[in-house]
Amino acid sequence: MAKERLQKVLARAGVASRREAEEMIRQGRVDVNGRMVTELGTKVDPEQDEIRVDGVRVRLDQVRKRYIALHKPRHYITTMRDQFGRKTVVDLVPFAAEEHLVPVGRLDAESEGLILLTNDGDLVNVLTHPRYQHEKEYVVEVYGHPNEDFFEAVKHGVVLEDGTRTLPAKVRVERKTDDTTILRVILREGRKRQIRRMFGILGHPVRKLKRVRIGPITLGNLPRGAWRELTPKEVKALQQLVREQTRKTKTARRPRQRRRR
Known part of the structure; x- marks a missing residue:
């Protein structure tokens, strides 16, 4: 079997996401064949090499996907x-x-x-x-009653305190109370405390926030x-999502052929 990057093997084994696996490697928590590995470029053969995280052996063939x-x-x-x-x-x-x-x-x-x-x-x-920009949907209660300028700003992107602009988002009013407004918000990115930062800058701080959907999966009555x-x-819907994004990524990386004149 061809060798793969260690963090990719750890992610495929379900130990952590690739970024979290990279952090584990940096922290010296991963051993390969009895030796600590801290280099992110390290490649391993998951069928031949013995990989351990915090002393526990990683086995690809025993992973049950949950x-x-x-x-x-x-x-x-x-x-x-x-x-x-x-x-x-x-x-x-x-x-x-x-x-x-x-x-x-x-x-x-x-x-x-x-x-x-x-x-x-x-x-x-x-x-x-x-880069994949999957939709995430939220029900958000804000203080006050936003005006049209608020909705236009959210739809076109809000400049945050660090000078960056958010991607355009969808927002609509669900209902109003005397002092607050309930909004339905759909984002295609996930910056840290993004909705709270956006709405605070626009003058309507968040009182409550609940996420109700990630991609095709909904919270429902849980x-x-x-x-x-x-x-x-x-x-099946999630696995289809993975296949589609993998195909798109491979297509985007494929070099364009020059046309013959």
């Missing part, structure tokens, strides 16, 4: 473990740590809603990489703190 939908409550951190000892989304799924389930789609501690957990490294890469296995139909 796909979990979780309703993250407020005050939980979207990570596998937290250096400050705070509660994480992994704590809500009993087998998540043992099966190396990785959270897909981050939410800040004050937000709630849909998080996917999986050990399918290819899926994690497709759903989290910025209670806070509860989780469920994705249905075969949902898994």
Whole structure:
């Protein structure tokens, strides 16, 4: 078997996303054939080399792909473990740590809603990489009643405090109360605390935020703190997403042939 980059093998084995696997390598948590590896360019043969993470051997042939939908409550951190000892989304799924389930789609501690957990490294890469621009849908309650300038700014992109502009987003009013407005928002990117930053700059700070959809997967009536296995139909939809993005990426990388004159 041809050799592959170590972080790609770890992601395919469901240990972590590629970016998280790279961080594990930098931290010296990965051994290959008994030797610590810290170089990101290291290539391995997953059929011949013995790979261990934190002392536990990684076996590609024993990985059962799991796909979990979780309703993250407020005050939980979207990570596998937290250096400050705070509660994480992994704590809500009993087998998540043992099966190396990785959270897909981050939410800040004050937000709630849909998080996917999986050990399918290819899926994690497709759903989290910025270039793929998958839709994520939110129900957001903001203070005040936004005017037309607010909606135009969101639809055309908001300049953040760091000087960068967000991608155009979709937004519509769901309903209004005396002091707040409930909005339905669809993004195609996932910057840190993006909606809170956008709406704060536009003069309507967020009171509550809940994500209700990631790509083809919806939160539905799943209670806070509860989780469920994705249905075969949902898994098929996600796998189709991976195949389409892989095909597009290969096509984009293919060199153009010059036309003969």
